[in-house]
Amino acid sequence: MENDDEVVLNSTLFLDGVGEVVAKLNTDGLSCSPVDSNDVTTYCLGLRSYTAKETKISLSDVYAIEQQEWGSVYDPSVTGTFLHGDYVEMHRFVVHGVVRPKKQPAPWILSEYIFGHKDLNTCEAWVKQLNSCISNQYKRPKKLLVLVHPLCGKRKGVKTWETVAPIFCRAKVETKVIMTERAGHAYDVVSTLPDKELRSLDGIVTVGGDGLFNEVLNGLLSSRHKASFPPPPTGLGQNGENYQNQQMNITMNADDMGDTPADEGNSSPETSSRNDDHEPLLPTSQTAGSLVSKLGMTDEIPSVSFPNDRFRLGLIPAGSTDAIVLSATGVRDPVTSTLHIILGSKMSLDIAQVVRWKTRPSSVMDSPTLRYAASFAGYGFYGDVIKESEKLRWMGPMRYDYAGTMVFLKHKTYEAEVTYLEPQIMESSSHEPKKKRQKQICRTNCMVCNEPTLSESDRDSSNVTVSKSDIYTDKDLKWSTVKGRFLSVGAAVISCRNERAPDGLVADAHLSDGFLHLILVKDCPHPYYLWHLTQLTKRDSDPLNYSFIEHHKTPAFTFVSQHDRSLWNLDGEILQACHVSVQACRGLINLFASGPEV
Numbered sequence: 001m002e003n004d005d006e007v008v009l010n011s012t013l014f015l016d017g018v019g020e021v022v023a024k025l026n027t028d029g030l031s032c033s034p035v036d037s038n039d040v041t042t043y044c045l046g047l048r049s050y051t052a053k054e055t056k057i058s059l060s061d062v063y064a065i066e067q068q069e070w071g072s073v074y075d076p077s078v079t080g081t082f083l084h085g086d087y088v089e090m091h092r093f094v095v096h097g098v099v100r101p102k103k104q105p106a107p108w109i110l111s112e113y114i115f116g117h118k119d120l121n122t123c124e125a126w127v128k129q130l131n132s133c134i135s136n137q138y139k140r141p142k143k144l145l146v147l148v149h150p151l152c153g154k155r156k157g158v159k160t161w162e163t164v165a166p167i168f169c170r171a172k173v174e175t176k177v178i179m180t181e182r183a184g185h186a187y188d189v190v191s192t193l194p195d196k197e198l199r200s201l202d203g204i205v206t207v208g209g210d211g212l213f214n215e216v217l218n219g220l221l222s223s224r225h226k227a228s229f230p231p232p233p234t235g236l237g238q239n240g241e242n243y244q245n246q247q248m249n250i251t252m253n254a255d256d257m258g259d260t261p262a263d264e265g266n267s268s269p270e271t272s273s274r275n276d277d278h279e280p281l282l283p284t285s286q287t288a289g290s291l292v293s294k295l296g297m298t299d300e301i302p303s304v305s306f307p308n309d310r311f312r313l314g315l316i317p318a319g320s321t322d323a324i325v326l327s328a329t330g331v332r333d334p335v336t337s338t339l340h341i342i343l344g345s346k347m348s349l350d351i352a353q354v355v356r357w358k359t360r361p362s363s364v365m366d367s368p369t370l371r372y373a374a375s376f377a378g379y380g381f382y383g384d385v386i387k388e389s390e391k392l393r394w395m396g397p398m399r400y401d402y403a404g405t406m407v408f409l410k411h412k413t414y415e416a417e418v419t420y421l422e423p424q425i426m427e428s429s430s431h432e433p434k435k436k437r438q439k440q441i442c443r444t445n446c447m448v449c450n451e452p453t454l455s456e457s458d459r460d461s462s463n464v465t466v467s468k469s470d471i472y473t474d475k476d477l478k479w480s481t482v483k484g485r486f487l488s489v490g491a492a493v494i495s496c497r498n499e500r501a502p503d504g505l506v507a508d509a510h511l512s513d514g515f516l517h518l519i520l521v522k523d524c525p526h527p528y529y530l531w532h533l534t535q536l537t538k539r540d541s542d543p544l545n546y547s548f549i550e551h552h553k554t555p556a557f558t559f560v561s562q563h564d565r566s567l568w569n570l571d572g573e574i575l576q577a578c579h580v581s582v583q584a585c586r587g588l589i590n591l592f593a594s595g596p597e598v
């Protein structure tokens with residue numbers, strides 16, 4: 001802004017509340033210095049009434065420019081009246097910006113600067129030039145699909161959208177808005193979006209909670225993410241023939257591609273009671289043809305695939321927990337999220353890919369079912385709470401507390417075997433309680449998330465293509481198994497901060513480091529478990545540092561249980577599964593966010 005050579009526009013304008021200023025626009029932003037520096041400070045009745053220093057507005061903080069009608073601009077420097085200042089009539093334009101509070105985390109605040117000039121052409125030239133600067137310089141979205149869940153949270157989806165819609169409108173971002181009518185609607189819309197339409201969009205935005213976001217994520221990735229999947233649990237042929245056969249089935253069985261969802265219409269034991277389960281992304285969904293929840297059900301390779309550098313997802317929080325937004329922006333504020341979207345913030349996010357190999361122990365062999373989770377995959381306590389809370393929807397968000405208490409009192413434990421990949425080079429967690437670890441919190445421009453993986457750096461230097469599945473034969477990783485009775489098995493992709501757990505489940509989980517945090521809570525007395533749960537609600541506590549808890553940072557794990565009602569909670573959505581494998585897909589999607597400023 002200092003270099004006058006870069007100045008693209010320079011004139012004297014009126015700035016509302018400041019008076020006449022010399023305004024200069026360059027590639028970084030706009031600077032306005034009062035014409036008469038003697039006017040910098042004025043006094044009213046002996047009190048200093050305003051200070052007008054140079055005003056600097058960075059273009060990266062400008063989200064809209066608007067031409068306004070002829071009207072009044074306040075000039076505090078006008079003298080001659082008892083009180084300083086008066087309104088002056090002129091042509092006007094408004095620069096809409098963002099104020100990012102210094103103390104974080106805090107919501108971003110909308111600001112506006114009203115400029116005026118007697119000459120309409122001068123105002124129009126400024127509007128044109130400013131618009132061209134903000135549209136050329138930043139990767140801002142022009143067209144978005146917006147899915148609004150009207151009943152989310154305390155039925156505040158529509159109200160939240162009505163609050164932020166004018167901001168999109170002001171910023172001239174085209175939005176195609178769909179109100180969801182039922183569970184599974186968003187999944188159906190997104191999974192059946194033709195490639196041409198998807199290519200015309202810069203992203204998809206959800207106005208709702210983590211559940212709605214999870215539907216969009218699954219709709220987007222189900223047929224558009226082609227990757228080798230994690231090995232199945234032992235017993236299903238981890239390295240052997242069965243596993244290979246599964247892969248063949250999954251990728252080549254064209255008969256499964258019809259309009260009938262994989263799990264529907266046959267007489268296997270798991271289908272008979274399937275509709276009891278709340279699985280909107282599975283058979284109850286209406287657009288059956290779009291259900292590509294079985295891996296690779298289609299031969300057709302969509303032209304829009306993931307990971308995708310351009311396409312981003314946005315979340316405008318209106319749900320009952322909003323853990324993904326809190327972890328991605330640090331605040332649960334619809335306006336802050338909207339500004340991140342309009343200003344084109346971008347950060348990548350790991351996604352957990354969950355493969356269900358068996359629904360029930362009695363099933364002979366299911367067709368594998370694929371699901372994605374952005375924040376959390378949990379079994380035992382977590383699955384049971386979701387199942388209980390579904391019956392209590394009428395209670396609103398309170399149902400989680402009630403259901404949580406009920407499930408806690410039952411103290412159910414599950415026999416299971418968990419096998420996870422352990423990075424040898426990493427500080428691995430022991431089974432013993434350990435000293436409080438130095439937590440490296442994920443923030444904006446996080447060093448950990450920006451570090452290339454070992455295979456990525458090898459690939460860069462040697463030009464060798466490393467397939468995703470190579471991770472499972474990496475010499476720096478080994479498989480370890482834990483067997484026993486568990487109160488819960490959880491895998492956090494991100495910190496999972498929420499209003500009840502200010503540091504989240506795992507305070508130092510990273511948004512895009514390619515790891516899951518596997519948390520195994522073994523059978524223990526009631527009070528111990530209660531103690532762990534209460535620690536989660538406190539800031540700066542160490543809720544995982546107990547002898548009955550194992551915490552492992554892992555890129556993948558498998559899980560086997562012999563329980564008939566084995567329920568998983570994936571971002572708050574239920575999946576019934578007794579054999580699963582889960583892997584972290586590093587940076588699989590991009591969000592309109594920049595990481596929390598915590």
Ligand SMILES: Nc1ncnc2c1ncn2[C@@H]1O[C@H](COP(=O)(O)OP(=O)(O)OP(=O)(O)O)[C@@H](O)[C@H]1O
Pocket residue numbers: 149150151152153154179180181182183184185207208209210211212213215280318319320321322397572573
């Ligand atoms: N119009 C609708 N009617 C009923 N359910 C819907 C509708 N739209 C979406 N859903 C479903 O509601 C569930 C919860 O949505 P969401 O997470 O957006 O809201 P929430 O209030 O945070 O809910 P939860 O407390 O269950 O997390 C999702 O599984 C989604 O499939």
